Ligand SMILES: Nc1ccc(F)c(C(=O)c2c[nH]c3ncc(Cl)cc23)c1F
């Protein structure tokens with residue numbers, strides 16, 4: 001049995017609200033100036049959006065977007081007619097691959113609160129066919145190891161429960177709610193890049209018991225640590241723990257295009273403008289969900 005080594009917290013960054021999309025407000029975690037190069041992760045936004053604000057017609061190529069609703073409801077529609085709703089607790093794991101053009105808009109003018117994580121794809125997967133894995137709340141794996149500990153397993157495994165989501169870039173992603181004084185130890189695969197994003201309440205994280213409240217990103221040490229200990233200090237501690245296997249390839253990002261070379265970025269813009277190589281129909285398409 002390999003030794004169990006607790007990961008520590010090497011960096012804590014408070015996110016401040018910023019404008020994004022069309023009138024939307026987000027707390028940007030990964031992807032902010034202080035939190036780049038957390039390979040394979042490109043962005044994590046905590047969004048809190050009321051219609052008519054939103055994220056109208058835009059493209060993606062070369063990575064995956066993972067939208068997880070905490071409260072409220074989003075509508076989405078893409079340029080091939082795939083459309084639907086993402087409600088409270090629902091998950092949309094979208095692999096854009098060679099190209100998606102879509103619109104993501106709140107369903108109402110109430111609070112629509114959730115997380116969108118951008119996970120990079122290895123060069124071998126960047127031009128794959130787009131793919132959706134869409135789980136309604138009831139199908140999102142969850143485990144409660146004891147009363148007062150509630151874990152949604154969005155990807156990977158936790159306390160013996162495994163998500164059905166297939167991750168091209170190996171990823172572990174759990175949503176954790178803890179009552180006061182409750183403790184967990186979440187296994188983090190060796191050499192995975194890991195971080196915690198806090199949503200509410202306060203808790204002690206890591207071997208040095210780093211205390212944090214909402215909107216903080218806590219970067220985990222990338223030692224050979226095999227787990228992260230957390231103890232709740234409040235009755236409503238709520239956070240996500242996310243970890244992924246680094247891809248270790250060059251990253252050239254221009255907005256919603258993430259490739260390995262500048263030439264591939266030029267190609268992405270050209271394909272998008274001319275409707276080629278996965279963007280067929282993009283130039284003529286506009287979403288109908290905003291109407
Ligand atoms: N400017 C810009 C450029 C490219 C994008 F893809 C986006 C975008 O769609 C989002 C960025 N944060 C998000 N959080 C939640 C949701 Cl549902 C969408 C987004 C965007 F805003």
Ligand SMILES: [Fe+3]
Pocket residue numbers: 055058060065102104
């Ligand atoms: Fe998008």
